[in-house]
Amino acid sequence: MTEHAAISPERHAKKVWKPITDxxxxxxxxxxxxxxxxxxxxxxxxxxxxxKQEAGYELVAITSLxxxxxxxxxxxxxxxxxxxxxALRGYPFKLAQQASAENLILCINEPTxxxxxxxxxxxxxxxxxxxxxxxxxxxxxxxxRG
Numbered sequence: 001m002t003e004h005a006a007i008s009p010e011r012h013a014k015k016v017w018k019p020i021t022d023x024x025x026x027x028x029x030x031x032x033x034x035x036x037x038x039x040x041x042x043x044x045x046x047x048x049x050x051x052k053q054e055a056g057y058e059l060v061a062i063t064s065l066x067x068x069x070x071x072x073x074x075x076x077x078x079x080x081x082x083x084x085x086x087a088l089r090g091y092p093f094k095l096a097q098q099a100s101a102e103n104l105i106l107c108i109n110e111p112t113x114x115x116x117x118x119x120x121x122x123x124x125x126x127x128x129x130x131x132x133x134x135x136x137x138x139x140x141x142x143x144x145r146g
Contacts, residue, residue: 004107024077028068031060032085045083
């Protein structure tokens with residue numbers, strides 16, 4: 001079972017997320033959970049289906065009919081499909097429901113965190129506490145927002 005821990009300021013305040021480029025972590029996943037908003041993009045890119053769960057049915061992308069194989073992950077870890085489900089794009093993060101509450105909490109796959117999926121916060125020139133910058137998808141440095 002995957003080891004997830006709640007995101008906390010004490011453990012994760014000085015870390016930043018590095019976007020995933022290697023999908024080898026999903027190489028053995030035969031189904032990937034989907035959210036309803038993805039259906040219009042997923043349905044033309046890969047087979048979809050429903051899996052019966054205790055509380056109803058779960059919408060999933062089907063990546064293979066053979067256990068332990070994902071036909072959308074190349075041997076080098078690259079995703080070879082035309083659409084990447086949000087469950088994979090958001091990795092190593094996951095929303096989890098607390099057992100005693102209705103609220104969802106943001107969790108991270110801790111072994112991935114230890115393996116380097118998270119980097120250090122890039123401090124700005126002032127170096128002031130809480131004053132940091134993040135790199136946008138276009139490559140520009142932007143100030144962190146609190």
